Amino acid sequence: MPAVIHGVDRPDPPDPMSQDFKTELVALLPRLRRFARARTRTPEEADDLVQMTCERAWRARAQWEPGTRLDSWMFRIMVNLRIDLIRSAAAQGLAEGGDALDHLADHTWVRQVEASVRLEQVVSVMHQLPEAMQEILALVTIEGLSYKEAADVLQVPVGTVMSRLARARMALVKRLGLEPDATEAWAT
Amino acid sequence: MKTSSIADEELMAFADGELDNGRCEQIRRACEQDPRLAARVEMFRASRRLLTHAFEPVLQEPLPDRLLNAIDSLADDQAQPGAEAAGPLSVRATARRRRPRWIPALAASIAFVGSFAAVWLIRDARPGTGPAASVAVAGAPLAPVVQAALEHAVSGELVHGQIAGHAVDVLPRSTVQDGAVYCREFDVVETGGANASPQRGLACRDRSEWVPRSLPAAVPPASSADDGYQTASGGIEATRAIDHAMPVSADRERELIASGWLSR
Numbered sequence: 018m019p020a021v022i023h024g025v026d027r028p029d030p031p032d033p034m035s036q037d038f039k040t041e042l043v044a045l046l047p048r049l050r051r052f053a054r055a056r057t058r059t060p061e062e063a064d065d066l067v068q069m070t071c072e073r074a075w076r077a078r079a080q081w082e083p084g085t086r087l088d089s090w091m092f093r094i095m096v097n098l099r100i101d102l103i104r105s106a107a108a109q110g111l112a113e114g115g116d117a118l119d120h121l122a123d124h125t126w127v128r129q130v131e132a133s134v135r136l137e138q139v140v141s142v143m144h145q146l147p148e149a150m151q152e153i154l155a156l157v158t159i160e161g162l163s164y165k166e167a168a169d170v171l172q173v174p175v176g177t178v179m180s181r182l183a184r185a186r187m188a189l190v191k192r193l194g195l196e197p198d199a200t201e202a203w204a205t
Numbered sequence: 206m207k208t209s210s211i212a213d214e215e216l217m218a219f220a221d222g223e224l225d226n227g228r229c230e231q232i233r234r235a236c237e238q239d240p241r242l243a244a245r246v247e248m249f250r251a252s253r254r255l256l257t258h259a260f261e262p263v264l265q266e267p268l269p270d271r272l273l274n275a276i277d278s279l280a281d282d283q284a285q286p287g288a289e290a291a292g293p294l295s296v297r298a299t300a301r302r303r304r305p306r307w308i309p310a311l312a313a314s315i316a317f318v319g320s321f322a323a324v325w326l327i328r329d330a331r332p333g334t335g336p337a338a339s340v341a342v343a344g345a346p347l348a349p350v351v352q353a354a355l356e357h358a359v360s361g362e363l364v365h366g367q368i369a370g371h372a373v374d375v376l377p378r379s380t381v382q383d384g385a386v387y388c389r390e391f392d393v394v395e396t397g398g399a400n401a402s403p404q405r406g407l408a409c410r411d412r413s414e415w416v417p418r419s420l421p422a423a424v425p426p427a428s429s430a431d432d433g434y435q436t437a438s439g440g441i442e443a444t445r446a447i448d449h450a451m452p453v454s455a456d457r458e459r460e461l462i463a464s465g466w467l468s469r
Contacts, residue, residue: 042276043268050272051263055256068275075279139259157221158253159260164223172452179214186217186252193255195248 038078041087042071048160049091055155056099058144066102070095089162093170096152103148134193142192150185157182211235211242220249347408347415351375355389355408355415356466359458365396372396378405380458381450386410387466388418388450410466 049070053063073094074081081090143151156167157178164182168175190196211232218224219232236243347355350366354375358364364375378390388409394402408415453461461467 039276039279042279043273046268046272046276047264047266050266050268051260054263055260064269064272068272071272071276072279075276134255136255136259139255143256143259154256158256164218164221172450176214179218183213183217183249186249187213189256190248190252195251 052155056151089170153182154185216246217249220246380453382453383450
């Protein structure tokens, strides 16, 4: 029988799922880190985001339904958290990414075929895309969620996922110099 | 450049294996006849390959101790009854208190958010109080005009009023439902004032009043609203600010207003 602690709400009974939940969090860490890395400029920033996501998920763990996908649920938390952080940065006058985009406008990407694109370049271009594009690209093309799963994470219709994703991929390849019109040779 | 009648979204879905078999076969045939279509499909495939490969190495990195330790200490918190969340969630934790309070003395909870930005949070701000008095706490009562707008106006309806002698417009933007709780995102702008940039806030109905969920923030520049982010109903931002929030339709919103938000 649980003891009553005076002056304090009685704590929840020890949660047998806690340890399992923690284990699942650790198992998801590599993918959470990858998802975060696709959205932030530095590895440190990415790990901060992962840590905050884990903390928020831990507090909200009663709301996660076992049997549903924990990864999607965690991605949704991270997506929300990222928006919060960008907003509070904006409130503090810390503009995010603006000058990087200006810089990009002056930068001429050499047209290259896919094989010669360096992966660091892909990372760099990814980080220069608008937030909404990074988000959808990270969910679908990096984390491998289906359109439907990404729609659930972002709470938007599947059609919105598709149009946003198509535009984001176009923007990415364009900035990498891989526009289809420049690479008709592929088709042969 | 226009290459065919097949939309990019559909070519992309084909490249991603998201189409049903029938349509898949049609597009496959179209691609065989039109090299430009095939090139476009290949470009969508390439974008996935490039991104997958670029971020794959992160999976192989050793997990940093700081994250493993952080998760360990999360587990420890569970054993400490009453240990309240600190850190990144402090604003949420404050907003979740049963009764909103206004505690000027509690410096740790106070945020200075600019001379006008804060004013709309304060119910009884006196005209003439300087910026130093204009502090806001998440959980502080909203000014009456904001309360009234959230209570009675549909999203998109501009409400005119005054806060501490300043003429303002309040614009409820959207409504979401978080379990049994209703939350609304809104903008406040000082009309005719020197500071005419709108401030955006989020408030949830607790018993009979609207309580801020977030400190006021300048309406973000294009960053989060670009790329067609906003829906017609504007529900996306507020939906994303609260875990598990569901957008409320315009019809449902009218019913809720008519019923006094079910007068909880």
